[in-house]
Amino acid sequence: MARGRFQPAEFERKWQEWWDAQGIYYARDDDTREKYYNLMMFPYPSGDLHIGHWYNYTGGDIYGRYMRMRGYNVTQPIGFDAFGLPAENAAIKRNVQPREWTLDNIGKMQAQMRLMGAGWDWPREVVSCLPDYYRWTQWLFLQFYKQGLAYRTKAPANWCPHCNTTLANEQVVNGHCERCGTPVERREIDQWLLRITKYADELLRFDGMEWPEKTRLMQTNWIGRSEGAEIRFRADLAKKRGKGAETVEIPVFTTRPDTIYGVTFFVLAPEHPLVERMTAPEQGEAVQEYVERTRHETEIDRLSVDVARPKTGVPLGTTVTNPVSGAQVPVWIADYVLMGYGSGAVMGVPAHDQRDFEFARAFDLPIIQVIRPEGEEETDPATWEAAKSHEGVILNSDGLDGAPAGEGIARAIKLIEAKGVGKAAVTYRLRDWLISRQRYWGAPIPIVYCSEHGTVPVPEDQLPVLLPDQVEFKPTGESPLRYVPEFFETTCPICGGPAKRETDTMDTFICSSWYFLRYADPKNADAAWSAEKVAQWLPVDMYIGGPEHATLHLMYARFFVKALRDMGLLNFDEPFARLYHQGMVLGPDGQKMSKSRGNVIAPDDVVGRYGADTVRSYLMFMGPFDQGGPWSNQGIEGVARFMNRVWALVTDATEAGVRVDGQAKPVGAALGIERLRHKAIARVTADYEGLRFNTALAALMEYVNSLNKTREQSPEIVNDAAFSRAVDTLLVLLAPMAPHLTEELWHERRLRAGMAESEYTSIHVQPWPEYDPALIVDETVTIVVQVNGKVRDKLELAPDTAEDEVRERALASAKVRSAMEGRSLKKFIYVPGRLASVVV
RNA sequence: GGGCCGGUGGUGAAAUGGCAGACACAGCGGACUUAAAAUCCGCUUCUCCGAAAGGGGAGUGGGGGUUCGAGUCCCCCCCGGCCUACCA
Numbered sequence: 001m002a003r004g005r006f007q008p009a010e011f012e013r014k015w016q017e018w019w020d021a022q023g024i025y026y027a028r029d030d031d032t033r034e035k036y037y038n039l040m041m042f043p044y045p046s047g048d049l050h051i052g053h054w055y056n057y058t059g060g061d062i063y064g065r066y067m068r069m070r071g072y073n074v075t076q077p078i079g080f081d082a083f084g085l086p087a088e089n090a091a092i093k094r095n096v097q098p099r100e101w102t103l104d105n106i107g108k109m110q111a112q113m114r115l116m117g118a119g120w121d122w123p124r125e126v127v128s129c130l131p132d133y134y135r136w137t138q139w140l141f142l143q144f145y146k147q148g149l150a151y152r153t154k155a156p157a158n159w160c161p162h163c164n165t166t167l168a169n170e171q172v173v174n175g176h177c178e179r180c181g182t183p184v185e186r187r188e189i190d191q192w193l194l195r196i197t198k199y200a201d202e203l204l205r206f207d208g209m210e211w212p213e214k215t216r217l218m219q220t221n222w223i224g225r226s227e228g229a230e231i232r233f234r235a236d237l238a239k240k241r242g243k244g245a246e247t248v249e250i251p252v253f254t255t256r257p258d259t260i261y262g263v264t265f266f267v268l269a270p271e272h273p274l275v276e277r278m279t280a281p282e283q284g285e286a287v288q289e290y291v292e293r294t295r296h297e298t299e300i301d302r303l304s305v306d307v308a309r310p311k312t313g314v315p316l317g318t319t320v321t322n323p324v325s326g327a328q329v330p331v332w333i334a335d336y337v338l339m340g341y342g343s344g345a346v347m348g349v350p351a352h353d354q355r356d357f358e359f360a361r362a363f364d365l366p367i368i369q370v371i372r373p374e375g376e377e378e379t380d381p382a383t384w385e386a387a388k389s390h391e392g393v394i395l396n397s398d399g400l401d402g403a404p405a406g407e408g409i410a411r412a413i414k415l416i417e418a419k420g421v422g423k424a425a426v427t428y429r430l431r432d433w434l435i436s437r438q439r440y441w442g443a444p445i446p447i448v449y450c451s452e453h454g455t456v457p458v459p460e461d462q463l464p465v466l467l468p469d470q471v472e473f474k475p476t477g478e479s480p481l482r483y484v485p486e487f488f489e490t491t492c493p494i495c496g497g498p499a500k501r502e503t504d505t506m507d508t509f510i511c512s513s514w515y516f517l518r519y520a521d522p523k524n525a526d527a528a529w530s531a532e533k534v535a536q537w538l539p540v541d542m543y544i545g546g547p548e549h550a551t552l553h554l555m556y557a558r559f560f561v562k563a564l565r566d567m568g569l570l571n572f573d574e575p576f577a578r579l580y581h582q583g584m585v586l587g588p589d590g591q592k593m594s595k596s597r598g599n600v601i602a603p604d605d606v607v608g609r610y611g612a613d614t615v616r617s618y619l620m621f622m623g624p625f626d627q628g629g630p631w632s633n634q635g636i637e638g639v640a641r642f643m644n645r646v647w648a649l650v651t652d653a654t655e656a657g658v659r660v661d662g663q664a665k666p667v668g669a670a671l672g673i674e675r676l677r678h679k680a681i682a683r684v685t686a687d688y689e690g691l692r693f694n695t696a697l698a699a700l701m702e703y704v705n706s707l708n709k710t711r712e713q714s715p716e717i718v719n720d721a722a723f724s725r726a727v728d729t730l731l732v733l734l735a736p737m738a739p740h741l742t743e744e745l746w747h748e749r750r751l752r753a754g755m756a757e758s759e760y761t762s763i764h765v766q767p768w769p770e771y772d773p774a775l776i777v778d779e780t781v782t783i784v785v786q787v788n789g790k791v792r793d794k795l796e797l798a799p800d801t802a803e804d805e806v807r808e809r810a811l812a813s814a815k816v817r818s819a820m821e822g823r824s825l826k827k828f829i830y831v832p833g834r835l836a837s838v839v840v
Numbered sequence: 841g842g843g844c845c846g847g848u849g850g851u852g853a854a855a856u857g858g859c860a861g862a863c864a865c866a867g868c869g870g871a872c873u874u875a876a877a878a879u880c881c882g883c884u885u886c887u888c889c890g891a892a893a894g895g896g897g898a899g900u901g902g903g904g905g906u907u908c909g910a911g912u913c914c915c916c917c918c919c920g921g922c923c924u925a926c927c928a
Contacts, residue, residue, distance in 0.1 A: 641864095
């Protein structure tokens with residue numbers, strides 16, 4: 001019964017439904033095989049699964065299917081990261097409830113995700129905006145609170161005037177809002193933070209983690225550990241309102257305490273709390289003006305791209321005393337000093353710091369050289385065009401002079417500590433994680449404010465603090481929850497008196513910092529998870545997602561796991577043992593896909609035309625999985641043709657009969673087929689193992705081409721058991737990539753072989769084939785013969801030919817001898833099975 | 841400015857230091873067809889010699905180096921992409 005052409009639409013849905021009904025991808029907790037936790041980053045429910053999702057999930061799914069066939073108890077869970085701004089924006093724009101909008105989108109995307117034919121472990125699905133999930137998000141917040149890892153403080157916040165919300169440092173991209181691109185301003189509000197900085201040092205360690213070097217580096221830079229010293233400068237403040245003179249100490253952080261004698265000025269950040277008190281009356285106006293100006297400057301202006309941006313600043317008219325040298329230096333404020341780093345104060349060493357140098361030049365401040373680079377003489381700083389390197393020998397520094405490169409810092413710290421004016425110190429670029437969002441669509445922070453008892457955590461048995469449905473969205477800068485009296489007005493859990501609820505909600509990155517734990521025990525109504533189930537499934541063995549999460553999600557999740565471990569809630573240190581970043585699919589024009597460019601490829605369209613298997617396979621065939629690449633409407637045709645060839649080959653073979661006997665040693669064409677089969681297993685296995693799906697598919701194409709060639713040359717081979725086996729192996733190797741097609745053909749073959757429908761088991765649970773190393777070497781190999789590095793001849797030899805014989809044969813070759821031009825042999829190199837190199 | 845990743849045919853790309861261009865796309869030629877589509881087969885880095893079979897030379901952004909041998913390793917430079925950026 002010739003089946004005609006490959007028509008994926010006829011069977012893809014059928015198998016998707018059958019897989020669901022059979023539950024073949026639903027990992028059981030009581031399965032005794034070794035577990036494999038194959039995770040992909042859960043999507044935001046925007047309402048449309050785009051090609052980037054397909055790319056990510058196809059690669060992950062192929063790997064998960066491969067591991068399942070290797071015999072692991074694979075779970076490949078999926079869910080939705082369902083809180084966040086877009087739902088609220090949609091609500092404002094179209095007057096729908098965020099909850100309805102979100103759940104509606106989830107419904108659409110679940111259908112699209114089924115369309116891919118991925119082996120999702122649906123019973124483990126989590127949706128972060130549902131109360132049975134965010135109840136535990138809130139519970140986790142309370143655990144952090146109890147440990148002192150969650151705290152509330154008035155802090156300068158990144159404020160996006162467009163979204164009317166605060167942003168984490170990580171969500172500010174080049175001074176602009178990550179979401180809408182609006183320049184970010186600064187504001188001071190009471191907010192909740194998580195003490196991620198407590199884990200800064202541990203987060204710098206990546207022991208035993210199979211993570212991309214790039215990602216580790218990005219996190220390391222993000223944490224930004226700097227070693228140096230904290231030095232306290234002294235300031236004698238003028239009398240105020242009749243009080244006597246007062247001395248304050250202002251600490252600075254420096255990585256170069258050895259340049260302490262080079263300090264010629266002192267700079268405070270404009271927001272520094274001591275600015276007002278340090279300002280001399282005659283400078284009051286100018287200082288106030290400058291402070292005012294910087295406050296209105298956006299982050300983009302301050303942290304500008306423009307390297308040549310001139311330094312600005314205003315002197316305060318007062319001085320501080322260098323505690324080591326005793327020198328009095330003037331105090332300035334300047335916007336190049338950031339309040340958020342170190343102590344918000346800098347000792348100006350213009351001779352050896354380019355920024356300080358520029359500042360000194362701009363305001364005509366003195367420059368003192370204290371380090372002489374190796375092999376250079378001391379020169380007049382007035383002639384310099386830039387700051388001198390700070391590698392060299394120390395000079396002009398009483399007590400440090402002559403200290404050679406590399407020792408100055410340690411000696412300076414000793415000196416500072418001996419004088420009792422400072423100490424060795426470490427500073428991090430990493431800030432505590434600001435989690436308050438003045439927004440509705442997030443998990444409410446479970447805190448109540450009582451006039452009697454202050455900040456009171458909501459008792460755990462009163463969770464979840466439910467989000468009310470009926471809210472109005474007004475751009476007030478406060479959470480809409482502030483205007484829902486039933487929510488806002490509450491009672492104190494301690495005294496029962498009137499109290500106000502916290503109206504901010506949590507950053508959605510909190511929700512995504514623990515979802516992979518919930519997958520282990522998604523239905524648990526009594527706890528966030530049970531210890532046994534988390535111990536059974538965690539840590540995640542493979543995590544696949546975009547590189548854009550390198551410093552956000554991936555660091556927060558690590559922090560969560562470490563903090564929860566220290567609370568005794570988890571017994572491992574790192575959430576993700578192996579991490580892989582897929583590349584990006586570009587439009588056919590090689591540009592990033594965007595609606596405005598009109599180069600967007602919609603998965604639903606191409607699946608409608610080619611079927612899911614072809615789209616999956618083409619995506620993987622484009623190039624290396626971690627590289628991505630441009631979509632090509634012609635390129636996918638090639639993969640579609642390949643699917644047709646597979647279909648034709650297998651249906652023909654099935655028609656000829658499926659032979660499961662024939663353990664006899666194959667000879668002739670059958671042996672050739674057997675060799676092809678073993679080689680294909682070896683290549684495809686190695687490629688899947690390394691997530692090299694492009695070359696895996698290329699190997700399968702070669703395999704199919706070779707089978708067809710053999711069939712053409714020896715038509716009777718289709719009746720041989722070796723051929724049956726070769727075809728079955730083809731289907732098994734292709735199954736992870738093209739799950740529907742292979743299931744359809746496998747099913748057909750099993751029934752043809754006499755199997756009853758009721759006995760049928762999916763191809764996706766068949767064992768992965770083994771190969772025989774003896775069968776992947778050819779009977780003869782081509783040995784290339786080079787003379788002085790140039791190929792001059794080729795020899796067909798048995799792979800185990802001895803070196804002496806190869807040498808003899810090579811030197812006997814007429815071509816080789818003519819290339820040697822009578823010169824004598826100097827050296828002979830033989831690379832077994834590959835090449836012989838004659839040096840003359 | 842700093843960091844990382846890249847640069848290979850007309851295109852997407854292959855290649856444990858060992859025959860560069862596998863596998864595809866596009867193109868050209870052929871078979872099948874009344875014809876087209878589909879399918880199948882062949883050719884397809886450049887260049888030179890040759891009627892052909894063949895054969896020579898060059899070639900992986902540019903320049904140098906290590907090596908019997910370099911797309912691959914080392915140094916310098918050019919170009920592109922991503923990340924990051926006044927971090928004291």
